[in-house]
Amino acid sequence: MKLVSVPSDQGNLDKNKGCSQAPGQILGGREFEEVQVVPANFEETDQVIYERAKEVLGRERALFVGGDHSISYALVKAFSETSKGKKALVVFDAHPDCVQFFKPLSHEDWVQGVVEEGFVEAENLMIVGVRKVHELERKYLKKKGVRVLSAVEVKSAGGQARDKLLQLIALSEEIYVSVDIDVFDPSIAPGTGCLEKNGLLEREFFGLFEPLLDSGKVRAIDLVEVNPAKDSGKTLGLAKRIVERAVEGMK
C-alpha cells in the first residue's frame, strides 16, 4: 500500500487554513509520495489530485493524508473509476458535507458531488458520527437515502451502530473510508476547524474502523482536516495512531 500526502487547504472556505501543513507532520518518519498542488488554483489542484490518485489506486491500496475535506471529491472519483466491484463509501464526520452542489466543491459540499456524479450510490454511502446537520442537508440525505449513523447512535449501548456498519460491509466489495478528524470529541482532537461537542472517543471510533479494516475490502482511506496550527499535540498524536492502524490493516 502507498501513503500519499495531499497538502491542499484550498477548499476550506477559510475555516481551517493551515491544514495543508498536517500531512508532513502526520507522515513524518514514513516513506510517502506527495501530490504537487497548484498554488491558488483549486480546480487545477483538484485535477492533479484526481490524476495522481487514479494512477496510484489503479495499482494498489492507498492512504491519503490531507489537507481539507474537499480533496475527498477527487479521491473518491479516482476510487470509483478504478473499482471493479460493488462500491461503498464510509465517511466519519461530525458534518454530512452536503450543503449544496456548486463547483468547485468545497469541504462543506463534496459529498453532494459524489452522490450527484454517481461515484458511489447514495444507499451505499454511510456517514458516521454526525451531530451538526444543516436543514438543507437533512432534506438531501433523506431524499437520497444516504445511511446516517449519528454520534448518539454510535455511543449508545447494544452495538446497533456496529451492526448497521457490518451490514453495509457485507453487501460491498470495495470500500473507501474518509476520516474527518472532527468526528472526534474536541477534548481529544482540538486541532481542527469546526469543533462540535459530544464527538466520538477513540475506542468508539476504532470499534467501527477495525471491522472495516478486518474486512479486507478497504482499498482507500483518507484522513483530513487536522490543523497543526490549532493543535496542542493531541490531534497529531491521534492522527498518527489512525495512520499506524490503517497501514497495518491495509497491508
Ligand SMILES: [Mn+2]
Ligand atoms: Mn467535518
